[in-house]
Amino acid sequence: MISKSLFVLTKYHTDLYNDDFLLLLKVLETVTPKVKVDSRLPAIDSRANFALFLVDAAYSSCSELLNEEIIDLAKSNHVALYNAMPTKVHEQTALLANIKGIIYKKDEPENTFKGVRRILSGELWFCRKTMSKTLSELVQQVPNFVKTPQTDLVSLNVLTAREKSVISLLAKGAKNEDIANTLNISCHTVKTHIYSAFRKTKSRNRIELANWAQRFMPAASIVTR
Known part of the structure; x- marks a missing residue:
């Protein structure tokens, strides 16, 4: 015991x-x-x-x-x-x-x-599948972690308030439909914000974007608008 x-x-x-x-x-x-x-x-x-x-x-x-x-x-x-x-x-x-x-x-x-x-x-x-998949995706991101803090500050600054709200909910595991309902916008608009965030943060998928948010978005920015 x-x-x-x-x-x-x-x-x-x-x-x-x-x-x-x-x-x-x-x-x-x-x-x-x-x-x-x-x-x-x-x-x-x-x-x-x-x-x-x-x-x-x-x-x-x-x-x-x-x-x-x-x-x-x-x-x-x-x-x-x-x-x-x-x-x-x-x-x-x-x-x-x-x-x-x-x-x-x-x-x-x-x-x-x-x-x-x-x-x-x-x-x-x-489950092993979850751990293997997560580790694999994190390893693929390693080159992105070499970015300087200034680069990530720029990425954060170019995000709109709405994009930050979408990223915040996504980082907490919300699906597109949940994000749309929370922010009172359409699922199509949610997808548009996510693809824009992918481009601005150089993320390739939702896992990378969620991890980017946890690393570089200040706690005060991770709010629902």
């Missing part, structure tokens, strides 16, 4: 007496008896007491889950998604946001236990 606690971040409406949730707690308690459950994250100065934060991903997409608070949490803590649905989450987006793994709602208790243990030992808990 580990010495630190596990933290389970639930949604406000989560039924804590649901059979599936109680089963999850039993699985976690086989890893450590110290499991804290709350719908709010602990204070920043106490987060070092937790070995892993499990974030409830039920019925949520990455664009909804990976808000600024969770992204900041994942920068200095082990964070995993649980209760996830394959049709809602995008593994590559989560992986690029430094999420350590995804535990799906349909997973058997044995797989949940195995995933938590792997993450706690410093491994990632994603």
Whole structure:
């Protein structure tokens, strides 16, 4: 067993007496008896007491889950998604946001236990295809990382406010339709902004553009307009 606690971040409406949730707690308690459950994250100065934060991903997409608070949490803590649905989450987006793994709602208790243990030992808990594809695409981008900061500042400055809003949502895993609904524009307009952003940032695909945003767009620019 580990010495630190596990933290389970639930949604406000989560039924804590649901059979599936109680089963999850039993699985976690086989890893450590110290499991804290709350719908709010602990204070920043106490987060070092937790070995892993499990974030409830039920019925949520990455664009909804990976808000600024969770992204900041994942920068200095082990964070995993649980209760996830394959049709809602995008593994590559989560992986690029430094999420350590995804535990799906349909997973058997044995797989949940195995995933938590792997993450706690410093491994990632994603399917091999996701990790291979993400690594391959990141390797292809390596020449782009050689650009000087001034070059990327120029790229950022030539982006319009609307393009920055589209990139922000894309970087959080939103699909074109989701972006269109959020910004109240057409899917065709979304595509136009994305292709323009590809050209201005010298990105070749959505993964490269999302990674570019995480590297070079200031947090203050990553907002929805």
